[in-house]
Amino acid sequence: MKHVLPLALFLSFPAIMTAQMGMYQHGSVIRMHMGDCTLAHGGFMVAFGGPSMAVNQESCPEYTLMSPNVVYVIVGKSSNQLIPLSEIVDFRLHKNELAVRVDDAKHESRFVIKEMMVRSEWERMQRHIDEQLKAAELRETEH
Amino acid sequence: MPMITISIRMQKTLRTLWRYCWLSALTSVLLKAAYPQDKLDGHSYSSQATPAYTYRSGVSEVRLLFFAADKQNRVVDGLKRTDFAVLDNSWVVRDFRSLTRSGSVHLDVILLVDCSASVLPRFDREFRNAMNLVSQPGWRPEDNLSVLVFGGREVNLVCDGNCGNWFTSEHMAALPSGGATPLFDAVIAATDVLAQRRQFGRLPVIVVFSDGNDTISVASLHDAWKKIVASEELVYAVDVSGDSENSNGNSALRKMADDSGGRYLSLSEDPAELLKGIIGDLQSGLVVSYSVPETTAGFHSLRILPTHNLNLQFRSRRGYFYQAARPRQETLP
Numbered sequence: 447m448k449h450v451l452p453l454a455l456f457l458s459f460p461a462i463m464t465a466q467m468g469m470y471q472h473g474s475v476i477r478m479h480m481g482d483c484t485l486a487h488g489g490f491m492v493a494f495g496g497p498s499m500a501v502n503q504e505s506c507p508e509y510t511l512m513s514p515n516v517v518y519v520i521v522g523k524s525s526n527q528l529i530p531l532s533e534i535v536d537f538r539l540h541k542n543e544l545a546v547r548v549d550d551a552k553h554e555s556r557f558v559i560k561e562m563m564v565r566s567e568w569e570r571m572q573r574h575i576d577e578q579l580k581a582a583e584l585r586e587t588e589h
Numbered sequence: 590m591p592m593i594t595i596s597i598r599m600q601k602t603l604r605t606l607w608r609y610c611w612l613s614a615l616t617s618v619l620l621k622a623a624y625p626q627d628k629l630d631g632h633s634y635s636s637q638a639t640p641a642y643t644y645r646s647g648v649s650e651v652r653l654l655f656f657a658a659d660k661q662n663r664v665v666d667g668l669k670r671t672d673f674a675v676l677d678n679s680w681v682v683r684d685f686r687s688l689t690r691s692g693s694v695h696l697d698v699i700l701l702v703d704c705s706a707s708v709l710p711r712f713d714r715e716f717r718n719a720m721n722l723v724s725q726p727g728w729r730p731e732d733n734l735s736v737l738v739f740g741g742r743e744v745n746l747v748c749d750g751n752c753g754n755w756f757t758s759e760h761m762a763a764l765p766s767g768g769a770t771p772l773f774d775a776v777i778a779a780t781d782v783l784a785q786r787r788q789f790g791r792l793p794v795i796v797v798f799s800d801g802n803d804t805i806s807v808a809s810l811h812d813a814w815k816k817i818v819a820s821e822e823l824v825y826a827v828d829v830s831g832d833s834e835n836s837n838g839n840s841a842l843r844k845m846a847d848d849s850g851g852r853y854l855s856l857s858e859d860p861a862e863l864l865k866g867i868i869g870d871l872q873s874g875l876v877v878s879y880s881v882p883e884t885t886a887g888f889h890s891l892r893i894l895p896t897h898n899l900n901l902q903f904r905s906r907r908g909y910f911y912q913a914a915r916p917r918q919e920t921l922p
Binding site: 583 | 676883884897898
């Protein structure tokens, strides 16, 4: 009886791992820049709370993560919260945050979700921006 | 009977005539389609009839020299394409056209030696360090080495080309010394010299020996920085002031060096090791090429980040200026 519990845990370990792996969605980081930390530190109230709120000068990494159906814009909570820019990133949604599995490591890195957009809509918007940029470029070169 | 024969003959003639008319009409339509009027008239193209063609040309490939090191700042060997990604104007680029070592590239180096009054007490040491740098065994005969000195209001290219043996005590004694420091003008002059003899496969490098305290230049630090970024030259700044604290001089040198992908070095550290480091650095670089992910004209920021191993550190220039495709109107001869 004494050995039953560890044995059961040992036997169920692969199943637990598989279940946890199954929770992850896959995506790819397509953009990254250092941006404002306000949203990551204080959330909505700090971001839109007006000038009385403390202004933070630190810059935080902002990633655009593209999954098959949704495009997320996520913000790190500190300047050194970096995720490797590998082709495929495993992530899951957890309590209004996005948890990214860092390069097969056991730990996750949690990010604040700044924006979410349906992928087709995001692509349509990008095409529109590209067209506008090209048109502006054309006007500039022709003058 | 003869009447009947005539009418039959007439019918036959009319049919033959009709066939000829029909055939000639068809032939004329076909001829017009095959040979337009201007060809048939003068057997040549008329410039008025032929529209002028507008085509656009532009560079869409970025070639980026970079250096990879581990957390202890040791050079990383055997770096693969999948180990890093380039951030070009914040877009992640993982699809590279090529990845080669810079060791096979020949160098075109200009040594910028500050002869102004502010470095006069340390000028002997500065000159000897420049001499040590050119006598390092890492240089190859194909590498181009020139010397440009600045002090007072003057910027002079005192040796152009193969200057490995130029650093002698006679030359040192003959140099004008003292006066103000036109550092930024000298940097711009060096970029101009390098730009004039730019060749594919030759890496332009500027090594500045100075305290960084510009006192008289017409150009500003921003002008010099812009010129360095636009010309894609690598700057190594050797701070001869010996100040370990931050000053305007060393932050100017640091800015020019860091943003070009080069290094800021202080002679307060071991000079022999530092100079050896420059040569080692130039031979350990990697060159990656990729197509521009966003064709927005102007400054494109650059950064290299790891894809797997977060202990990897990368150094490269901080950006480049992208020029949009220029339309050109030409008429066929």
